[in-house]
Amino acid sequence: MLENLMFSLNSTMPLFFIMVLGYLLFQKKFLTPEFVSVANKFVYNVTLPVMLFKDLAATDIRASFDGRFVGFCAFATAASILVIWGLCRLFLKDKSIVGEFVQACYRSSAAILGTAFIQNIYGTSGMSGLMILGSVPLYNIFAVLILVVESPADGAHTEPLGKKLRRSVGKIFTNPTLIGIAAGFAASLLQLPIPTMVGKALNSLGGMTSPLALLAIGAGFQGAAALAKIKPTVAATLIKLVVLPAVFLPIAVRLGFADQKLVALLVMLGTITTPSAYVMAKQLGHDGTLTGSVCAATTLFSAVTLTFWLFWARSGGYIV
Secondary structure (H helix, E strand, O other), X not given: OHHHHHHHHHHHHHHHHHHHHHHHHHHOXXXXXXXXXXXXXXXXXXXXXXXXXXXXXXXXXXXXXXXXXXXXXXXXXXXXXXXXXXXHHHHOOOHHHHHHHHHXXXXXXXXXXXXXXXXXXXXXXXXXXXHHHHHHHHHHHHHHHHHHHOOOOOOOOOOOHHHHHHHHHHHHHOOHHHHHHHHHHHHHHHOOOOOHHHHHHHHHHHOOHHHHHHHHHHHHOOHHHHHHOHHHHHHHHHHHHHHHHHXXXXXXXXXXXXXXXXXXXXXXXXXXXXXXXXXXXXHOOOOOHHHHHHHHHHHHHHHHHHHHHHHHHHHOOOOO
């Protein structure tokens, strides 16, 4: 139990520390609002697409492809998103936060944290590429769709649905993250060689994604505004870390998924809300306060919940 707790703490707390550093540096005026704005744009348009391209291009999709596993990842992702979105539309009183709430509930750190998490347990991250393939494209497609349709901008809720959907489709096809995923998938399928000097440059750029995004979250964190959104923050955190794994992990076990595949599903369902969700929310016209709060809360509490889920899986003999 202590080993699992330390593993989870070592995986998640460094991320939380960087958020705290960003907050402290902003309070000391070492980081500025202009830095936060530029960092968000840089991550959204450059480093995140590069990181996803690099991760997918490095995965031998043809050799390791498991259609049943990829299909389950896609099913669990789509089902989670649609059910949460439908319930939010019905029951969430503050309609201006629907888009942020839905994205914060489902969008895990599959690419940023997932590979390291699985590799730390098994010494290889083979299943993370298939999990990314089944979930991350849907994460981004639905994120653009939901954040555009549920825009809090003036007049957005009176805009005809057809116009919103057309605008969403246009943003999906021009979304830098999705372009990075498509390019990485094509590079993997075609087994395109990447020269060493280019690969090192891509590694350097992609490696900037998490630190920059986390610093921007911390620097942009608004304590008073976050406290005003404490109820939706708690609700989204519980859905992200507890409800989704509780629903889908037992189904995965019944379907025979175990070891690396089950850990990959745990990463997809029950890890921290990815910092890129905050970046995308800001870039698509949302306030970002709720998303930043959920990122911080899930990062803080995921050490406990991940330990619980790992303990549950090991106790049941589902992972070794």
